[in-house]
Amino acid sequence: MNKLPEEDWDIEITSEHRLFDLRLKDTWHYRDLLLLLVRRDFVSFYKQTILGPIWFFIQPIFTILIYNLVFNNLAQIPTDGIPAPIFYLAGTILWNYFADCLTKTSTVFKDNAAVMGKVYFPRLIMPLSIVLSNLVRLAVQFILFLILMGIEWGKGHAIAPNAGLMLFPVLILIIAALGLGMGMMISAVTTKYRDLAFVVTFGVPLLMYTTTVIYPLSTAVAKYPAYSWLIKFNPLTAVIETLRYGFLGRGNFSWGLLGYSASVTAVILLLGIITFNKIEKTFVDTV
Amino acid sequence: MTNAIRVENLSKAYQLGDFGTGTISRDVERFWAKVRGKEDPFLKIGEVNDRTTRSGSDIVWSLKDLNFDIEQGDAVGVIGRNGAGKSTLLKILSRVTSPTTGTVRMKGRIASLLEVGTGFHPELTGKENIYLNGAILGMRRTEIKRKFDEIVDFAGVDRYIDTPVKRYSSGMYVRLAFAVAAHLESEILVVDEVLAVGDAEFQKKCLGKIGDVSKGEGRTVLFVSHNMSSVSKICNNAILLTNGKLSCSGPVNSIIGDYLRDAKTTQSVFDILPPLNKQDLPGYAMRVQIEDREGNAAGEIPVGKLWQIRVSFKINRPVNHFIIGIGITTQMDVNLRTAWSSKTNLEEGYYEAVVVENNLLLSAGFYKITLGLSSKEHTFHYVEDAALFTISHLKDDSLDSTILRIDNSGIILNPMLIDISKQS
Numbered sequence: 001m002n003k004l005p006e007e008d009w010d011i012e013i014t015s016e017h018r019l020f021d022l023r024l025k026d027t028w029h030y031r032d033l034l035l036l037l038v039r040r041d042f043v044s045f046y047k048q049t050i051l052g053p054i055w056f057f058i059q060p061i062f063t064i065l066i067y068n069l070v071f072n073n074l075a076q077i078p079t080d081g082i083p084a085p086i087f088y089l090a091g092t093i094l095w096n097y098f099a100d101c102l103t104k105t106s107t108v109f110k111d112n113a114a115v116m117g118k119v120y121f122p123r124l125i126m127p128l129s130i131v132l133s134n135l136v137r138l139a140v141q142f143i144l145f146l147i148l149m150g151i152e153w154g155k156g157h158a159i160a161p162n163a164g165l166m167l168f169p170v171l172i173l174i175i176a177a178l179g180l181g182m183g184m185m186i187s188a189v190t191t192k193y194r195d196l197a198f199v200v201t202f203g204v205p206l207l208m209y210t211t212t213v214i215y216p217l218s219t220a221v222a223k224y225p226a227y228s229w230l231i232k233f234n235p236l237t238a239v240i241e242t243l244r245y246g247f248l249g250r251g252n253f254s255w256g257l258l259g260y261s262a263s264v265t266a267v268i269l270l271l272g273i274i275t276f277n278k279i280e281k282t283f284v285d286t287v
Numbered sequence: 288m289t290n291a292i293r294v295e296n297l298s299k300a301y302q303l304g305d306f307g308t309g310t311i312s313r314d315v316e317r318f319w320a321k322v323r324g325k326e327d328p329f330l331k332i333g334e335v336n337d338r339t340t341r342s343g344s345d346i347v348w349s350l351k352d353l354n355f356d357i358e359q360g361d362a363v364g365v366i367g368r369n370g371a372g373k374s375t376l377l378k379i380l381s382r383v384t385s386p387t388t389g390t391v392r393m394k395g396r397i398a399s400l401l402e403v404g405t406g407f408h409p410e411l412t413g414k415e416n417i418y419l420n421g422a423i424l425g426m427r428r429t430e431i432k433r434k435f436d437e438i439v440d441f442a443g444v445d446r447y448i449d450t451p452v453k454r455y456s457s458g459m460y461v462r463l464a465f466a467v468a469a470h471l472e473s474e475i476l477v478v479d480e481v482l483a484v485g486d487a488e489f490q491k492k493c494l495g496k497i498g499d500v501s502k503g504e505g506r507t508v509l510f511v512s513h514n515m516s517s518v519s520k521i522c523n524n525a526i527l528l529t530n531g532k533l534s535c536s537g538p539v540n541s542i543i544g545d546y547l548r549d550a551k552t553t554q555s556v557f558d559i560l561p562p563l564n565k566q567d568l569p570g571y572a573m574r575v576q577i578e579d580r581e582g583n584a585a586g587e588i589p590v591g592k593l594w595q596i597r598v599s600f601k602i603n604r605p606v607n608h609f610i611i612g613i614g615i616t617t618q619m620d621v622n623l624r625t626a627w628s629s630k631t632n633l634e635e636g637y638y639e640a641v642v643v644e645n646n647l648l649l650s651a652g653f654y655k656i657t658l659g660l661s662s663k664e665h666t667f668h669y670v671e672d673a674a675l676f677t678i679s680h681l682k683d684d685s686l687d688s689t690i691l692r693i694d695n696s697g698i699i700l701n702p703m704l705i706d707i708s709k710q711s
Contacts, residue, residue, distance in 0.1 A: 009293075009392035015385055033422035040419055044410040047451070118405040119423055120382035193311065281385040284378070285301060 027122040037129035056140040064088040071214045080216035080250045091213035093141045104130045105183020109191045123280040160249030178265045181272030188275035192286040211236045217252045235261040290356045291507040297353040297389035349375040351531045362501035362508040364518035367528035373511045395474025404464030409453035420467045434470045442466035469496045475507045544653045555586040557674040570602035575674040587677045595643040606662045609633045614657040648700040653677045
């Protein structure tokens with residue numbers, strides 16, 4: 001048989017896979033799908049609701065109201081001299097972004113088994129779309145944050161935005177990468193054994209208390225100097241503190257802590273990609 | 288012709304049973320073997336995938352050592368019984384899952400339609416879903432935009448295009464979904480049995496579209512279906528899978544024939560299982576033999592030749608108004624014709640009836656014979672699929688040249704009188 005012209009195959013399917021073969025070219029080709037999935041998530045969120053996209057605001061507003069009542073008034077936890085609502089909002093929207101990215105990504109194979117079992121597309125698109133969809137939500141909620149900032153500033157509160165807010169995109173990147181990385185690691189394991197999924201459901205809300213969403217780092221350090229490393233250990237602490245520092249002028253900002261967060265995130269993302277890659281080719285058989 | 292798909296030593300193992308506490312130790316063991324660079328210990332004990340037998344091993348080979356090439360522009364039907372590995376094969380080809388061993392190489396883009404409406408979101412409108420579904424199948428936004436009108440037109444749901452698809456009837460849903468998939472631009476199209484839904488008119492339209500894709504546009508099509516008439520209509524070649532192995536491949540009609548009669552033998556004598564109450568019956572058929580017109584037993588008749596059937600039967604007691612009837616059906620179970628003998632009165636004893644086909648020329652394929660013995664209005668022995676015979680493309684130069692011997696020329700090949708005259 002004449003083999004010469006036949007050897008330039010376009011697609012080769014084998015059982016082997018390389019650790020870092022992300023098929024980025026493929027993923028780029030499917031960029032429209034990414035955008036359409038984000039759009040789908042956004043549009044289907046408020047279909048058949050009366051208030052529509054306003055629901056994006058209602059959730060954080062009620063959260064900070066309750067936090068204000070419980071943690072500030074009842075438990076008397078100080079807020080670093082920042083007005084309590086905006087202090088909580090800063091922490092909440094960032095934490096929610098992380099939590100949503102993590103929980104949604106960790107079940108990505110299970111949730112999308114029906115689609116992924118029937119059509120090929122670069123699997124990375126799905127977690128990426130989750131991160132992007134939630135980013136849209138974060139952006140909407142961030143508008144609320146800016147409005148609240150303006151109100152408090154108008155009332156004459158000491159709010160001092162500074163050069164630190166230039167780091168905002170970096171902060172978002174760290175959160176997204178962290179949520180994505182951890183989520184992908186968990187998703188890879190939960191396709192076959194669901195145990196870890198339970199850990200995520202009760203663990204993520206608990207994890208919130210080890211980061212500075214409802215209290216400032218300064219108070220934690222002052223009260224429990226011996227255990228404050230535990231809170232600093234959480235890579236999100238530095239991110240939230242940096243945001244508060246940049247926009248509100250209060251908070252513990254240190255390059256060291258932020259650098260630590262960034263490096264931990266990089267390692268987790270890398271591990272996440274490796275595990276995700278390993279599992280994506282055959283997860284259909286075990287999900 | 289160049290090859291569009293090459294499959295080499297393709298195998299796929301599946302683990303049966305439930306995953307739980309019991310399977311984790313095995314996973315650890317497999318992982319450990321892999322770390323040490325050893326062969327996977329559990330693949331060695333895999334068994335052939337026969338869904339009917341229960342066995343000790345819970346690893347089965349859904350596909351085992353598949354090798355075949357598919358030429359560019361071919362339309363290939365993949366046929367086999369439930370669980371033969373058809374869907375697994377398509378899943379591997381469409382990269383939904385990866386093989387356990389072996390490789391598949393392909394040229395060009397591949398689009399697969401394992402299900403219609405994959406990724407349709409019930410809350411989104413028809414229009415939004417066209418874009419989403421198209422993108423899932425690998426189309427670029429501009430490509431969908433360009434074909435949008437064509438897609439809506441093909442689906443025939445213009446009026447509902449801005450309504451959420453959850454309000455669609457199931458037929459409309461499928462129409463829209465198939466329309467999107469049908470407008471994919473890819474060199475290879477893989478289609479699983481997706482046409483089971485939809486009304487007759489739309490099914491015909493879909494089959495036509497798939498046919499166009501392969502015949503008109505020269506793209507390669509792989510088509511899985513249990514509907515043999517669709518397979519033979521669309522495909523020119525077929526591969527037959529049996530328990531995960533390739534049992535044969537070749538021109539579509541002969542493979543379908545093999546599949547339907549489940550054996551490759553060209554048998555010419557068929558013994559009929561005697562009825563349980565054979566002594567109580569007035570009589571019963573015992574044997575059918577297929578012969579050519581010279582009376583030689585023949586399992587295969589060349590296209591364009593006439594043939595005859597010899598039926599041996601026994602009469603237990605005198606029968607008045609005896610009639611023997613035979614019916615011929617095609618491999619697709621189309622009733623072709625029925626013929627009756629004239630009435631006779633028979634004594635007891637052994638008889639033979641010769642049924643001669645002296646007119647009808649059948650196209651290549653295989654045909655089934657149904658027998659009936661009756662007395663007056665009462666049929667006392669009725670045998671469905673009593674015998675099979677094959678009409679095949681054997682070369683015979685003595686034939687009338689007006690008899691068509693090409694595929695898809697229909698079942699009956701008798702020439703018609705065609706008169707051509709010059710008009711002034």
